[in-house]
Amino acid sequence: MKTxxxxxxxxxxxxxxxLMLPILLTVFIVARIGMQIPTPIEQVMIFPMAxxxxxxxxxxxxxxxxxxxxxxxxxxxxxxLPLLMAPIGALVATxxxxxxxxxxxxxxxxxCNIPYAWVAPGFVVAMAAYYLVWKYVVGTLNRVLGIx
Amino acid sequence: xKEDELGGLKGLLREALPPVSxxxxxxxxxxxxxxxxxxxxxxxxxxxxxxxxxxxxxLAGVVVxxxxxxxxxxxxx
Numbered sequence: 001m002k003t004x005x006x007x008x009x010x011x012x013x014x015x016x017x018x019l020m021l022p023i024l025l026t027v028f029i030v031a032r033i034g035m036q037i038p039t040p041i042e043q044v045m046i047f048p049m050a051x052x053x054x055x056x057x058x059x060x061x062x063x064x065x066x067x068x069x070x071x072x073x074x075x076x077x078x079x080x081l082p083l084l085m086a087p088i089g090a091l092v093a094t095x096x097x098x099x100x101x102x103x104x105x106x107x108x109x110x111x112c113n114i115p116y117a118w119v120a121p122g123f124v125v126a127m128a129a130y131y132l133v134w135k136y137v138v139g140t141l142n143r144v145l146g147i148x
Numbered sequence: 149x150k151e152d153e154l155g156g157l158k159g160l161l162r163e164a165l166p167p168v169s170x171x172x173x174x175x176x177x178x179x180x181x182x183x184x185x186x187x188x189x190x191x192x193x194x195x196x197x198x199x200x201x202x203x204x205x206x207l208a209g210v211v212v213x214x215x216x217x218x219x220x221x222x223x224x225x
Binding site for chain 2: 008016017044047052082086089093108109111112114122126129131132136
């Protein structure tokens with residue numbers, strides 16, 4: 001299996017978001033229908049369904065390409081991804097009314113209010129989560145698919 | 149390839165490679181250096197394991213303390 005390394009990198013990259021999508025959908029459907037929380041599922045699903053898997057795949061392709069000139073750990077590579085994804089996600093969420101800016105902070109899904117002071121720690125948490133996901137899941141898949 | 153060219157190549161190879169003793173045994177014991185390298189590698193991976201474990205525990209703690217962060221985390225995964 002030596003051909004098409006970038007295709008394999010893309011497939012290994014989209015694995016995690018594709019796996020998370022049904023879980024996310026279940027959580028939001030339970031919240032919307034089961035618990036009567038007014039979450040706009042249709043708008044919420046656009047970013048995780050259309051953007052996140054592609055970004056993960058492309059980011060893993062970028063990792064593979066960068067290994068020739070600038071070898072680095074895959075965990076660190078993944079930890080940088082929130083720097084790219086957070087603004088894109090916030091932009092999509094704002095334009096679809098999934099997230100609103102207010103005087104007190106950010107309001108996500110019309111229910112979850114996050115004070116501005118928590119944005120930076122939240123960012124660190126996201127980077128830690130991505131570091132672990134990329135190191136242990138995407139890295140393992142890369143090895144399985146013979147591109148690590 | 150002429151004989152003198154072959155001889156020149158042999159000479160270059162001899163210069164490039166470190167000399168080996170007559171009986172084929174290295175001049176110093178290489179095993180302690182090998183052990184040191186293995187220990188250093190194991191210590192590094194042990195630290196990485198602890199670091200990753202602490203990160204995972206921290207993340208689990210954040211999710212437990214702030215359950216409202218779960219949909220947001222799922223949104224970005």
